[in-house]
Amino acid sequence: MVFYFKARPEVGDYTIFMGLDKYENEELIKYGFPEDVWFHVDKMSSAHVYLRLHKGQTMDDISEGLLEDCAQLVKANSIQGNKVNNIDVVYTPWSNLKKTGSMDVGQVGFHNSKTVRTVKVEKRLNEVVNRLNRTKVERKPDLKAEHEAYNLSEKAERKAQLREKKRFAEMERLEKERQAELRSYKNLMVSEKMTSNKQIASTEKSLQELEEDFM
Structure with a gap:
């Protein structure tokens, strides 16, 4: 089961989603999209929340309001993090998530720690969390099929x-x-290189002169 939420309308048409449990998180980790950004409470247990950006966008395109929606949803879905103030929420592109065989179910690392960002969440904002929960939709997507369809679409586009x-x-x-041919033709038609009929006539001997030379 995956839960889908709609971000506040004023930031644009964005979908935020998270898995039901750590097993669903495994599927989300495995079959994410390049446009997905992963969110989690730092150093605490929490839901794995994802933001799906528009194609071509990066984390730099996440507005302040959109970031607040994601961070508040993560905090609200952390048993420990929801009880305390001033927590850190980390986020990074899905492609930066690192999963090895030795890791527990739902556990991830990072390929590059430099692409991990942190946002401070001072307290839970009920108006934000309640608004997001009113948009909540539950679905059982075939994440593998969606991922394969995305890859096929990207391949066709490339x-x-x-x-x-x-x-x-x-x-x-x-x-x-064509331009080279035109330049070549123009060079042939330069007036200095052309000879008129009059010039030809002036340089050739007349029939009478030729006869006299013959005689």
Whole structure:
């Protein structure tokens, strides 16, 4: 089971989601999207909360309001973190999550600690948590199928982009050849290099002169 929430409307159309338990978290860790950002209470047990960004966006595009929604949802879904103030919530791109065979179910590490950010949450904001809970939807998605469909779509898009790149390169090549041909033609038509009929006539001997030379 995965729980889906809608972020506050003024920040844009964003979906926030989390797994029912640590076993569901394993599936989310395994089958995430490149646009997913992972949130967790630092050094405490909590739900694994994900924000799905729009394609092409990065963590730098997360607005203050959107960040608050994610951080409050994480805090509210941490047994220990929900009881205390001034906690830290860490977040990082899904692609930075590291999972090894020696780790417990639901446990993760990071490939690069430098891409992990921290936001301070002073206290629980009930108005934020209640608003998010009113948008809550439960689903049983086939995360593996969704992940595979995403990869196929990305592969098809990359192929289309490559075809377009090759087409553009071929058009550029043909245009360069056309321009070179035009320059070559213009050089042939330069007036200094052309000879008029009058000039030809002035340099050739007349029929009478030729006959006299013959005689």
